[in-house]
Amino acid sequence: MNPTSSSAILRLLAPGLFGFTISLAMYGIALGQYIFYQRAFPNDPKVTKYFVSFLILLDTLHVYGSSAFEWSIFVPCRHNGSIACFTSLPWQSIMALFITFLVPFSVQSFYARRLWTISGNNAILTGTVYLLSAVQLVLGSVLVVFGSLHVSITFSTPFMLSALICAVATDIIISGCVYFYLRPGRFGIKRTETRLRHLTIVSINMGFLTCAVGLMATVFVSKPELGYDVSAAGMIIVKCHINSVLAVLNARKPSRPGKQPDPLSTIQLPSDLSMQLADMSTGSQNRVPNT
Secondary structure (H helix, E strand, O other): HHHHHHHHHHHHHHHHHHHHHHHHHHHHHHHHHHHHHHHHOOOOOOOHHHHHHHHHHHHHHHHHHHHHHHHHHHHOOOOOOOHHHHOOOOOHHHHHHHHHHHHHHHHHHHHHHHHHHHHHOOHHHHHHHHHHHHHHHHHHHHHHHHHOOOOOHHHHHHHHHHHHHHHHHHHHHHHHHHHHHHOOOOOOOOHHHHHHHHHHHHHHHHHHHHHHHHHHHHHHHHHHHHHHHHHHHHHHHHHHHHHHHHHHHOOOOOOOOOOOOOOOOOOOHHHHHHHOOOOOOOOHHHHOOOO
């Protein structure tokens, strides 16, 4: 292979390797958070536990697919003069590409259910989140089909930019609504303000990080000369979403084994806020009765 062309190709693939390195560290953080969650909240609803385990499974498969891609590029293709090495994706990478869009959809749907509760069953708000998240999943699925044909099509098609815009818009809506409905002082409550503020800060910070990575990916895709750089953000954004869910769940007070968690049972709150906080922290099975 011509040294000049080889150097140019490696320049295009270097951002992916950079993002892959960071994603490995974030994968380790997610595993640590998952272990803590399983030990600290043994009485959480089964559906929540299954959902968290499902996210960790997707994260593991994403790491496997990303590893297969980096291996195929920098090991077998290093001394291979065939351009097919750099234009075709192995099936593991195609799987990882699909997971890149499936994880945001799953996490945003998880938060949409919480928004439904804290917003007082606001159908327009919740429906908007579900709709935008579903659109980005559909567009991402189309990209997976294109990516299986030729890797360059994945970055040149307008579907990529549209999917990223939908994902970022959804994250912004979720973060903004969490702050609006759970902001300190909204209900004039003093005894729970610290816990409420902590939950809000964790949610906003993780949402801000996810939005920042998504915006960075959007800028990369919108610039043709930076199109391949989106691979770095794509590998990181999956970890941001998964760590976001785990961080919010782990921000609660750990429950003791054998005791049903009811962290709000000794706090006097308005009935509507009690139900909202209970759903955000322990799920709908642990709501506080009206006082």
